[in-house]
Amino acid sequence: MNSPADSHSVGIVTPQVAHFDTPLHLACGHDLPTYDLVYETYGELNDKHSNAILVCHALSGHAHAAGYHSVDDKKPGWWDECIGPGKPIDTNNFFVVSLNNLGGCHGSTGPSSVNPATGKPWGPDFPPLRARDWVNSQARLADYLGIDCWAAVIGGSLGGMQAMRWALEYPQRIRHCIVIAAAMKLSAQNLAFNEVARQAILSDPEYAGGHYQERNTIPAQGLALARMVGHITYLSDNAMASKFGRDLHSGSLEQGDEGSAEFQVQSYLRYQGSQFSGSFDANTYILMTRALDYFDLAREYNDDPVAAFGHTLCSFLVISFSTDWRFSPQRSREIVDALIAAGRPVSYAEIEADEGHDAFLLPIPRYVNVLSAYMLRVGAHC
Amino acid sequence: MNSPADSHSVGIVTPQVAHFDTPLHLACGHDLPTYDLVYETYGELNDKHSNAILVCHALSGHAHAAGYHSVDDKKPGWWDECIGPGKPIDTNNFFVVSLNNLGGCHGSTGPSSVNPATGKPWGPDFPPLRARDWVNSQARLADYLGIDCWAAVIGGSLGGMQAMRWALEYPQRIRHCIVIAAAMKLSAQNLAFNEVARQAILSDPEYAGGHYQERNTIPAQGLALARMVGHITYLSDNAMASKFGRDLHSGSLEQGDEGSAEFQVQSYLRYQGSQFSGSFDANTYILMTRALDYFDLAREYNDDPVAAFGHTLCSFLVISFSTDWRFSPQRSREIVDALIAAGRPVSYAEIEADEGHDAFLLPIPRYVNVLSAYMLRVGAHC
Numbered sequence: 045m046n047s048p049a050d051s052h053s054v055g056i057v058t059p060q061v062a063h064f065d066t067p068l069h070l071a072c073g074h075d076l077p078t079y080d081l082v083y084e085t086y087g088e089l090n091d092k093h094s095n096a097i098l099v100c101h102a103l104s105g106h107a108h109a110a111g112y113h114s115v116d117d118k119k120p121g122w123w124d125e126c127i128g129p130g131k132p133i134d135t136n137n138f139f140v141v142s143l144n145n146l147g148g149c150h151g152s153t154g155p156s157s158v159n160p161a162t163g164k165p166w167g168p169d170f171p172p173l174r175a176r177d178w179v180n181s182q183a184r185l186a187d188y189l190g191i192d193c194w195a196a197v198i199g200g201s202l203g204g205m206q207a208m209r210w211a212l213e214y215p216q217r218i219r220h221c222i223v224i225a226a227a228m229k230l231s232a233q234n235l236a237f238n239e240v241a242r243q244a245i246l247s248d249p250e251y252a253g254g255h256y257q258e259r260n261t262i263p264a265q266g267l268a269l270a271r272m273v274g275h276i277t278y279l280s281d282n283a284m285a286s287k288f289g290r291d292l293h294s295g296s297l298e299q300g301d302e303g304s305a306e307f308q309v310q311s312y313l314r315y316q317g318s319q320f321s322g323s324f325d326a327n328t329y330i331l332m333t334r335a336l337d338y339f340d341l342a343r344e345y346n347d348d349p350v351a352a353f354g355h356t357l358c359s360f361l362v363i364s365f366s367t368d369w370r371f372s373p374q375r376s377r378e379i380v381d382a383l384i385a386a387g388r389p390v391s392y393a394e395i396e397a398d399e400g401h402d403a404f405l406l407p408i409p410r411y412v413n414v415l416s417a418y419m420l421r422v423g424a425h426c
Numbered sequence: 427m428n429s430p431a432d433s434h435s436v437g438i439v440t441p442q443v444a445h446f447d448t449p450l451h452l453a454c455g456h457d458l459p460t461y462d463l464v465y466e467t468y469g470e471l472n473d474k475h476s477n478a479i480l481v482c483h484a485l486s487g488h489a490h491a492a493g494y495h496s497v498d499d500k501k502p503g504w505w506d507e508c509i510g511p512g513k514p515i516d517t518n519n520f521f522v523v524s525l526n527n528l529g530g531c532h533g534s535t536g537p538s539s540v541n542p543a544t545g546k547p548w549g550p551d552f553p554p555l556r557a558r559d560w561v562n563s564q565a566r567l568a569d570y571l572g573i574d575c576w577a578a579v580i581g582g583s584l585g586g587m588q589a590m591r592w593a594l595e596y597p598q599r600i601r602h603c604i605v606i607a608a609a610m611k612l613s614a615q616n617l618a619f620n621e622v623a624r625q626a627i628l629s630d631p632e633y634a635g636g637h638y639q640e641r642n643t644i645p646a647q648g649l650a651l652a653r654m655v656g657h658i659t660y661l662s663d664n665a666m667a668s669k670f671g672r673d674l675h676s677g678s679l680e681q682g683d684e685g686s687a688e689f690q691v692q693s694y695l696r697y698q699g700s701q702f703s704g705s706f707d708a709n710t711y712i713l714m715t716r717a718l719d720y721f722d723l724a725r726e727y728n729d730d731p732v733a734a735f736g737h738t739l740c741s742f743l744v745i746s747f748s749t750d751w752r753f754s755p756q757r758s759r760e761i762v763d764a765l766i767a768a769g770r771p772v773s774y775a776e777i778e779a780d781e782g783h784d785a786f787l788l789p790i791p792r793y794v795n796v797l798s799a800y801m802l803r804v805g806a807h808c
Contacts, residue, residue, distance in 0.1 A: 232666035232691045233658065239692040240654045243699075247647035249631055265629035272622045273655065276615065284614035290722070307719065309614045310621040317625075337689065340672070 052128045054086040054111035054135055062188050071174040081185050082107045082151030083143035087135035095426040096191040099142040100199035100206035103332050106150035109142035125407040132415040137423045146181045147173045147331045155327030168254025175209045175339050196220035196422045200404035205339050215357040220422045224363045225404040227375035228341040237277055238333040241270035245326045254327050263326045268317030275316050280367035280400030349382035360390040361418045365403040434510045436468040436493035436517050444570050453556040463567050464489045464533030465525035469517030477808040478573040481524040482581035482588035485714050488532035491524035507789040514797040519805045528563045529555045529713045537709030550636025557591045557721050578602035578804045582786035587721050597739040602804045606745045607786040609757035610723040620715040623652035627708045636709050645708045650699030657698050662749035662782030731764035742772040743800045747785040
């Protein structure tokens with residue numbers, strides 16, 4: 045039973061805002077003069093401030109990772125399966141911090157925020173961000189919360205990339221790095237899908253060069269298309285087959301029914317697309333996919349991931365899912381191989397799961413067990 | 427050296443038009459009163475009219491499968507690698523017929539043709555087509571050309587589906603059925619990609635409900651997006667990686683270059699998209715993808731492909747490619763398994779190839795050898 049009253053739920057949580065006045069120097073060379081980060085916390089920070097866990101979100105995530113915003117809230121946070129009392133990231137032991145990344149559209153400063161220099165929304169002029177910018181802003185949040193060193197930084201997909209960047213940029217401030225369904229850089233195919241998604245948004249006339257907010261409109265069609273493309277890559281072929289097969293949503297395939305017959309998978313995708321376009325900002329989507337595209341763990345280490353990981357000091361857990369074709373197990377094994385070659389302690393689990401990339405959000409028993417066991421180890425040294 | 431003068435080229439070819447005045451009854455229940463089919467032929471029909479080969483095209487194909495349209499023509503037909511003197515489909519032995527399918531946009535009657543009832547382009551009102559409609563119209567073309575029985579019907583992808591439909595609908599009129607990189611029906615993932623492609627077109631304001639032709643415009647952006655999505659599924663992850671990797675088309679990934687740096691795969695896709703949108707009709711694209719979606723070999727055989735193939739009388743060659751993830755080898759093995767269970771003679775080759783679905787158009791040595799050997803067998807009984 046999912047409800048705030050469930051003993052395994054963190055219950056009702058309230059997002060908080062941290063305001064920063066010290067300019068943040070960004071990878072693009074610009075400074076962001078001031079910014080807000082919206083975050084939530086679950087559990088209690090211990091006296092030594094040694095039990096803090098940072099959860100980094102993926103492409104379209106936000107700060108609300110666990111619990112409920114009100115008693116009437118029907119849907120818990122996006123990673124509620126794994127965060128809570130008695131859950132793998134056990135809030136009886138850990139103080140969990142989850143934020144909306146800079147550039148996001150769920151409370152933190154981003155393209156839909158007002159640019160203090162113009163008094164208008166930043167829109168497409170919001171500075172481009174890299175994973176390292178997020179990591180730097182998260183380090184500021186850690187300072188703000190009095191956390192010198194994270195017991196662990198955890199993330200799936202783009203979140204896993206941030207966790208790895210943490211290990212490289214702040215080796216003294218992270219004891220464990222948990223990288224789930226991620227990769228050291230995008231493949232050409234990954235880049236291609238992101239390009240289609242962005243082109244869908246950019247070519248929507250309502251996008252208006254990114255200044256749709258001033259016109260009180262949104263590029264709903266483009267954003268919906270972008271989400272549809274993304275969604276296909278989150279699910280495995282098998283998962284789609286078992287979820288929908290060729291079942292019809294309406295009509296029949298007999299002659300004469302053209303136009304009325306509709307496959308379930310098609311109406312499902314359209315629904316997902318339209319839901320997303322009503323709740324996500326197009327400029328943020330472009331910014332986030334670009335950050336993904338440009339992420340390249342070892343670029344400034346002469347393209348040598350062993351040299352890159354040679355700078356880290358933490359232990360690693362790497363997890364992949366058998367049918368994930370967005371970031372396949374092979375991409376995780378590349379991370380593991382580089383870590384081993386760099387002499388870093390690393391555990392690796394490849395989880396059999398039919399659900400594709402989306403598996404990282406689901407309570408798959410072996411996955412939950414692996415994560416729980418590792419988190420016990422993390423907790424033992426807090 | 428590719429040129430019309432090459433001794434392995436069919437040389438200069440001239441498309442021809444067959445006009446049909448007898449209404450064609452379509453699967454949707456409507457009749458198409460009159461229609462044209464544009465076709466090309468290569469080689470000579472023998473006295474017994476027993477050496478004719480029908481080549482069926484895939485989603486965006488046309489009649490021009492081999493040779494050149496003029497001495498200045500830089501690019502040969504789409505399957506020139508396999509059709510010509512001394513090539514697998516040897517025009518010294520065979521009379522090859524290649525047509526643009528009904529509903530197409532390369533000469534045959536389709537959505538961009540004038541609807542005689544209104545004097546305006548058919549546009550979105552062109553009747554929906556099924557693979558069986560193409561097969562029926564191709565049978566009319568066979569009558570017109572004096573061909574009672576094809577020595578072989580050959581096709582890749584959607585073309586392979588037509589070849590199978592031929593074997594079911596006209597068992598007496600086909601001696602060999604060659605099915606390359608195809609499937610008995612689309613998977614949910616296949617359906618999903620087609621849906622995204624269609625939504626990209628339908629949501630382009632220039633599509634104007636399909637009546638863009640009367641407005642002298644085209645839904646160029648939507649069609650380009652549709653092609654980009656399709657193109658990703660034609661190439662394997664490996665093929666994309668070796669073709670582009672993460673190489674840059676322009677700019678650098680250093681800080682400050684946002685917007686100017688561009689990955690090659692992205693500009694390549696954009697180029698492919700814009701080329702396609704200038705040469706293909708959007709309503710045809712929608713019609714063709716719907717025909718793909720609705721193709722289901724065994725639907726009226728109680729979903730039993732063994733029962734379906736039990737109606738066939740020809741021999742089969744089935745070919746798949748190892749990295750094809752649009753119609754994977756598994757989909758071809760399903761065809762082969764059903765044929766074996768139905769007691770039909772079938773040869774099967776799974777070709778190791780890095781190029782994904784597109785491999786079926788490429789001169790991969792083992793593929794060419796398999797096809798050549800099988801065609802010798804076809805020729806031995808002409």
